[in-house]
Amino acid sequence: MKRLILTLLLVLGLAPICFAQNEFNATALRLGGSFGEQAEAVEKLGLSGDPRALPLLQALADGKLARMPDGALRIGDADALTGAPADATGASPVRINNRVRAALRSALGRLQIVSPDPAERLRAADGILRSRSAQDLPLLDAALARETVPRIRERLVLAQGAARLASDDEAMKRAGIESLGASGSEAARTVLLEARTGNAGLAEAIDAAVARIDRQLAFRRAGELLFQGLSLGSVLLLAALGLAVTFGVMGVINMAHGEFVMLGAYTTFLVQEALRGTFLAPWALPLAVPAAFLVTAVLGAALERGLIRHLYGRPLETLLMTFGVGMMLQQAVRLIFGAQNREVSSPAWMQGTLMLPGEISVTQNRLWIIVFGIAVLLLVMAAIRFTRFGLEMRAVVQNRRIAATMGIRTGRVDALTFAFGSGIAGMAGVALSQIDNVSPNLGTGYIVDSFMVVVFGGVGSLAGTLIGALTLGVFNKLLEPYTGVVLAKVAVLVGIMLFIQRRPKGLFALKGRAADQ
């Protein structure tokens, strides 16, 4: 009875443990026999699913298996069955023929494909894919039924499709074309195009499948480009929002804006270092947001009260002066922290990639930055629209003198507004610390782009800033595949200049008397 069950399990190839030691040895030794014996043994070992068979078969396939005159088998200077060191003098390499080779391929695939190690299984799937043989089909079908890891399944489907295409049966071939076409991968496309030469009768079906893949690929690429564009756009939005307040609303041109962004990033670094090892460490990044806002807002207020207010009405001088401030801030940071990049790590919940429908992969930290950008925009809008400070700010912007006569302390409003804009720059720095190098010249790369966003969107319009940032981001990314990163940037700059020809006041222009001044 016991024997019967054993045999049953053995035949089904599901009971490696039950494969008796002596039986395994007997079968293995036949690998050194005639071609007929070899093929039979290979098949039997393959069906056994016994992990010990794998190195043996691999050695046979690689021509490393040797046979002693007494029939014992050696791999190098070791016994092939036990792995124990053994004398190999007089051993001759075991030869195989094509029939054995075919049996080996299938047996190896079978053994690897049931391996508990996913990497091994992936390798096996790749090997089967390379062989493009219809004989592997049952093996693949069985493996597909078991497999749960998506990446391996993907390769298996690919191998299955390729194997079907290699069969002689037309219906099977069509099924292969169908499944490859549905998979929508670059590799499937290659397999199909390869098969096209040998299958003139199926050319039409293959072309249709290739076209289907192309559509899927194009869709995915467009989706990913769009995401990258939105991601860049949200970075631009963050960098430009502060500017939209200081330049757009107040009309003060602050060339040190980029340095405020940089200081925000360094504040993030400092918060991270301060919290390192404490229970708050995973929350360093969210905690850095208010910290960065405070640091840069206080600096902004100091800059406005101490220097900028003496230059109101002289924009070019303000530009030069603030550039000097930026230069000093940059150099000061370089002297304090050194010129090399500082490492700001991402919390675990921001790492990794996310699969959107349509197999569009997006990185989590970029996704968070988009969310953050929108949140900051809403915050700014709410602050301007619904708070007392926002009301006073709008009043001062519209008519300073009348606002003053109504009892609004215009100087204080100026300082607060400037501090607000600078604080937003600091928050942008927190976000940028996640995707850019935290170095003293972090801000310089963004300042020109931010101004372009504000000018393009329309000075003084937050909606314009949003649309401007997203448009520029998406355009930049859409152009990049055709022109390269640098030329895309140049093209966008030229595009903005041409756009300003048509609409000198930007997308969302303020019209009327207010805009003239």
Place this chain on the structure above:
Amino acid sequence: MKKGASLYLDGITVTFDGFRALNNLSLIVEPGELRAVIGPNGAGKTTMMDVITGKTKPDSGTARFGDHDLTRLDETRIANLGIGRKFQKPTMFDALTVFENLELALKAPRGTLAALHWRLSGEARERIDEVLTEIGLTERAKDRAGILSHGQRQWLEIGMLLMQDPELLLVDEPVAGMTDQETEHTAALLRRIAGKRSVVVVEHDLEFVRALGRKVTVLHEGSVLSEGPIEQVQEDPRVIDVYLGR
């Protein structure tokens, strides 16, 4: 030079953010006419000047000067057609002297190379001296315009307008900040100029308008409310309503 281009505005509408600065405004100024335009604040007087000089493009309507469509030309071209303007707030070049301000306004070739090779001829100097006398600034010819008093700035800008020798003069509030005597002098000057050229004067000062003694147009909310001799206009119940009522 062709004589007698007339200014013709018909159905001009200008909107700023939903606010109608000019609403279907129509106005004709005959060659050689002196016209006074009055109206409360926000009636559209300055916007009308902006449309004529090309600073503002109307949303709809026709603006012609002789054969030229003013809505299609920029400020420079319009100025070169012979339309000169004095601004409500006197505007000149503060870093330059009074003499230099007049020299730049002097009717002469306006090109870049002409400006590089410009030599002040005796004739031009005479003309500038003449205007300096007219506006009473001979003594201050070498002073920077920036240090002049408000009244003197008014005069300097009138002088610049004279130097341009335009066919049509648009004069926005010329007597604000002037003494009675100066106001009279200005009125006499404008009366003298009219006849050879067309003059449109925008003014609040009704005494001054009366001193001009010509046809008056009253603007209200961007369109013409009333038009005619000053006495007739002053009797118009709608005008009285706008100026005194409500």
Place this chain on the structure above:
Amino acid sequence: MPGISSLRFNLRLLLVALIFVLLLLPPLLNALPAGHPLRVSDFVVAVTGKWICYAILALSIDLAWGYAGILSLGHGAFFALGGYAMGMHLMRNIGDRGVYGHPILPDFMVFLGYKELPWYWLGFEYFPFAMLMALLVPGALAGLVGWLAFRSRITGVYLSIITQAMTYALMLAFFRNDMGFGGNNGFTDFKDLLGVPLNTPSARTGLYLAAFGALLITLLISAHVVQSKFGRLLIAIRDAESRVRFLGYDVTAFKLFVFVLSAMMAGLAGALYVPLVGIINPGEFSPGNSIEAVVWVAFGGRGTLIGAILGAFSVNALKTWLTSFAPDLWLLVLGALFIVVTLFLPRGLIGLIKRRGA
């Protein structure tokens, strides 16, 4: 009144004469025999020569900014383009003496696998052509950017930002290898110019005198422009642009004229600079360079021409002196200079001198 102003004018002339006489000293004293107590080193000649080129650049910025109110933050681009034009000529002059010994292609092209000279390198083997390009290319770029900007009445800080974007974009472009301008290494290892090896004393003196002459000529041209009615119009445009339009002047044409002239002067400065320093690379396009040059002008006193020259020499002298012992401090000092000039010295050194004189 007239007495004082003519006296002031003479003071200014005196200052100009003094500067130019002083500038003749380095090559003269350098020619003295070695060991002579008054002899100045080659280094002094090289550095002063470099400053003269900077002075021409400052002059060009002053013409556009001090007079017409066009604050260009991209004049470094015109300077660099002029420098690249000269650099291309110097590269062609190397001939087969490069590391790879190719008879026509410069080393970097051989290295990058170029088969033949790109079309835009043709003609640069001729010195007059290269000099012409050093003027025309910056002029054409200024013409294009200026036309687009002035036509749509982009003024003030907007124009400044656009010119900064222009030089930034050019910097990115010139960093690319496939532009055919040597990528981030640019051009260097020059051999000779007009048949004279560059490392000889006579070449150094010749280049110095060429820069000296160029400074004199550009100063005379600028002086002629600003003292004509054209110059008064520039000031008028600077202070009240739209008022000039109502007088019937084509403001766009005037601004374009002066912007292009200024860009060509900057290009000339760059062309003279490259053989003096022996290298040109995309770093010259960096926005920081342009804005630093603006500060020379502001420090010296804008709208005075001579102030620009004075500013270029004094700020660069300060830089050379300071970086010799505390290079880390230089950017802090330069930044502070921006603040001091805009807040306390709006009329620069010249304004200070004038106040003392009056």
